[in-house]
Amino acid sequence: MSASSNASRKGLPNFSRIWLIAMRDFMGYVKTWGFWLSFLFPVIGLGFGIMMESSDIDFSPPRYETVIDQTGVHGQGIMDFYAAEREEQMTSSVLAMAILLPESEQEDFRERVERDGADAGMAELQARYPAAAEQIELPKATMIFVDPPAPTLPGLTAWLDGDRSLDIDGKAARLNGAIVIRGTAEDPQPQYWSKNFNNAPAERLINRYFRDLAKRRYLEAGGLSAAGYDEAVSGRTRVDVFDPAELSGATEDDAAAISMLDRLPFFAGIGLSFFLLMSIFAGSFMLLTSMIEEKMNKLLEMMLASTRFSEIMLGKMLGAAMLTMASLAPYIILTLGGLIGFLIFGNPEQVAAIREAFPLSTIVTSFAFLVLGYVFYASILIALGALAQSMQDAQTLSLPIMLVMFMGIGVIMFGFNAPDSTLVTFASIFPLTSPFAMMIRLASDPPLWQVLLSLGLLAASVVGVMSVCARIFRFGVLSGSGVGAIGRWFRKTILRKAV
Amino acid sequence: MDATSPILRLNSVSKSFGGKPAVSDVSFEVRPGEIVGFLGPNGAGKTTSLRMALGYVSPDAGDVSLFGGSPGESAFGRVGFLPEERGLYKKQNARESIAYMARLNGMTRRDAFATADDMLDRYGLGDAKRKKNKDMSKGMAQKVQLLSAIAHDPEFYILDEPFSGLDPVNQKVLEEMVREIASRGRTILFSTHVMEHAERLCDRIVLMSRGQKVFDGSVPEALDHAPRRVILASENSGLTEAVTSFAQDVERREDGALDLLLKRDAQTPDILERCVQAGVRLTRFEPMRASLHEAFVALVGEDALESDMSEETA
Numbered sequence: 001m002s003a004s005s006n007a008s009r010k011g012l013p014n015f016s017r018i019w020l021i022a023m024r025d026f027m028g029y030v031k032t033w034g035f036w037l038s039f040l041f042p043v044i045g046l047g048f049g050i051m052m053e054s055s056d057i058d059f060s061p062p063r064y065e066t067v068i069d070q071t072g073v074h075g076q077g078i079m080d081f082y083a084a085e086r087e088e089q090m091t092s093s094v095l096a097m098a099i100l101l102p103e104s105e106q107e108d109f110r111e112r113v114e115r116d117g118a119d120a121g122m123a124e125l126q127a128r129y130p131a132a133a134e135q136i137e138l139p140k141a142t143m144i145f146v147d148p149p150a151p152t153l154p155g156l157t158a159w160l161d162g163d164r165s166l167d168i169d170g171k172a173a174r175l176n177g178a179i180v181i182r183g184t185a186e187d188p189q190p191q192y193w194s195k196n197f198n199n200a201p202a203e204r205l206i207n208r209y210f211r212d213l214a215k216r217r218y219l220e221a222g223g224l225s226a227a228g229y230d231e232a233v234s235g236r237t238r239v240d241v242f243d244p245a246e247l248s249g250a251t252e253d254d255a256a257a258i259s260m261l262d263r264l265p266f267f268a269g270i271g272l273s274f275f276l277l278m279s280i281f282a283g284s285f286m287l288l289t290s291m292i293e294e295k296m297n298k299l300l301e302m303m304l305a306s307t308r309f310s311e312i313m314l315g316k317m318l319g320a321a322m323l324t325m326a327s328l329a330p331y332i333i334l335t336l337g338g339l340i341g342f343l344i345f346g347n348p349e350q351v352a353a354i355r356e357a358f359p360l361s362t363i364v365t366s367f368a369f370l371v372l373g374y375v376f377y378a379s380i381l382i383a384l385g386a387l388a389q390s391m392q393d394a395q396t397l398s399l400p401i402m403l404v405m406f407m408g409i410g411v412i413m414f415g416f417n418a419p420d421s422t423l424v425t426f427a428s429i430f431p432l433t434s435p436f437a438m439m440i441r442l443a444s445d446p447p448l449w450q451v452l453l454s455l456g457l458l459a460a461s462v463v464g465v466m467s468v469c470a471r472i473f474r475f476g477v478l479s480g481s482g483v484g485a486i487g488r489w490f491r492k493t494i495l496r497k498a499v
Numbered sequence: 500m501d502a503t504s505p506i507l508r509l510n511s512v513s514k515s516f517g518g519k520p521a522v523s524d525v526s527f528e529v530r531p532g533e534i535v536g537f538l539g540p541n542g543a544g545k546t547t548s549l550r551m552a553l554g555y556v557s558p559d560a561g562d563v564s565l566f567g568g569s570p571g572e573s574a575f576g577r578v579g580f581l582p583e584e585r586g587l588y589k590k591q592n593a594r595e596s597i598a599y600m601a602r603l604n605g606m607t608r609r610d611a612f613a614t615a616d617d618m619l620d621r622y623g624l625g626d627a628k629r630k631k632n633k634d635m636s637k638g639m640a641q642k643v644q645l646l647s648a649i650a651h652d653p654e655f656y657i658l659d660e661p662f663s664g665l666d667p668v669n670q671k672v673l674e675e676m677v678r679e680i681a682s683r684g685r686t687i688l689f690s691t692h693v694m695e696h697a698e699r700l701c702d703r704i705v706l707m708s709r710g711q712k713v714f715d716g717s718v719p720e721a722l723d724h725a726p727r728r729v730i731l732a733s734e735n736s737g738l739t740e741a742v743t744s745f746a747q748d749v750e751r752r753e754d755g756a757l758d759l760l761l762k763r764d765a766q767t768p769d770i771l772e773r774c775v776q777a778g779v780r781l782t783r784f785e786p787m788r789a790s791l792h793e794a795f796v797a798l799v800g801e802d803a804l805e806s807d808m809s810e811e812t813a
Contacts, residue, residue: 017603020599020602020603021603024591024599028588031590293588296586297586297587297588298582298585298586299587299588301555302582302648303600303603304553304580305553305580305657306575306576306600306604306605306651308572
């Protein structure tokens, strides 16, 4: 073996060794059952879903309810109220589906739905997209009212207990509950009888009905109509939200109000922040267990005769990153596939808006924060793993890091509501939280100097952390020391006490 | 670096951990083609010295030269190192383990696996090629790790306690491996606290005690430091009185013979002459070859030996 064949250029890591170490770590996990179970989980889930869809099994069948009304008013009132709610729900669903149409046609479509009803809107959409007609469907009713099989509550007991069944179109069905309204029209005393009392939509429906009734009666007592009140609320003044960045080119009369597409970069930033968190969480377990395995195997010392400490660290990081990517591959492929499919076949106006919402600079900057954030935390976890001698040690050592990452979740939540707040601005520059916070802020087009400062600080921190962690890694590997070594180091170096 | 320059040179190196000296002012060289035994009890400073030789830890004082330069990256691929503590990746099999280390040392994938197969066949592990490391016996796993360390055919082998944990049969196999490697002109430095291996294998030995070098020379030179012994037996009385003046220590063996630990200036012909003069008819006269262990005890003293070992276990 010649001297030149294996030594890399002075100071530069040898990528083939890093790759070899990464692949060994990666394949070590890929060969386990656990990996394939999690890898195939979405496929298994999809297959299960298709199987359920193609079978006749209905996991949430509608509940059959009946009404015994002594008031002669409220029983029918409750059923009418439910029918009105259901119509409103279906109309909302169809209105939401307007996004399937080109933006220029959406307003007209919404007007037609408001005027002609949800069914007409559905029919129009299904005619417009016949290939997807089966997928476009309205939410099913959760309750169906049937005539009481017996005129009195004691008579219904056999049905409510499940001893007897209803006959619905020739099929047996269980009576879920009975609404019994005693008293008078002016003073009703409603009761709901059901064995399924933990989750009772009918009970909530009755409460909503009587709340509405109380409102109507109160308004009518004052000479006002409930319909008038509802109309007034419906026609209230609404506020539009604008982004000053869009002001250029827009006029006061024709301003570019913020739409869902404008909010997309925020959602993407949050998605990327969560992706980083998930990668670190998923990779952290592998990094810690891998380091403990290395220490137990005692192979590192042998590897060091041909490999640099930094190469082992980088190899382990890359291996963990590859494993995380592989575990999430089905989701990544589905997301990217959907995105590419949308960019190719989607509504051209929306595609153009998405392209505008995600300029290349934002994508590249987000990627840089993603990679640096991962390396930053992975370095720390490897160093801690090198000091651990057992999984208990690893858990103890990694707890503070996990707490810091939970802070990252807090920043993500806060950042969504107030991306330009002082807290989020600080978090987007402070290296421990900047990978999470800046990916969210990028959507609100922060000042360039803040992005560059954050990136520079994070990159410098990564170099510093890797250097310190390489020393800890070296110490941990060669000394075979555990958690106690940190305490001894602290007492000796910081407290200047003899150990 | 020419062909006769030392492959490894430790020049007055010292190293302390937490203020406690592990190695103090140690110097020695390993020249091309030598088999050098690095001897001493546990805790004598052997492993720290080897780690400094490989550049894993930096000396507090002194300097180290490996292949004429600083140890570390410039020697990658040229050194095969078997550390004292052993282990293998449990989920890898024997050939994967060997090929992995060979590839880290610069071999191509194809060559690495071909070499692994060849070595496993050659050293009697052909049937275990695809056996998972976790399913191997300790002896087999240790052999696989040794093969992993040497598969890339390095110029210089550093083996830290290679015989520890092996049964006598496997120790013999390992000795043969070391001889075979040496026969190819390779240079070997191995540490051990079992002197018999060094006696049988080494051209030269370096003895360590309490972090210091106490001897550096050939095995015969080391044995010169060992006290000589002779076993004597006679059917007559008066043997003990006749020979006591030649001995540092006299012990009676279970078979009745006397075991004399000779004084430094005592000569065996003088003992024979004294016996004849005293009328003691000898039935046994057996000068004993000194062992390296006895030489080591003579060099460092029994107290130092015990101290080294107790420091290790403390």
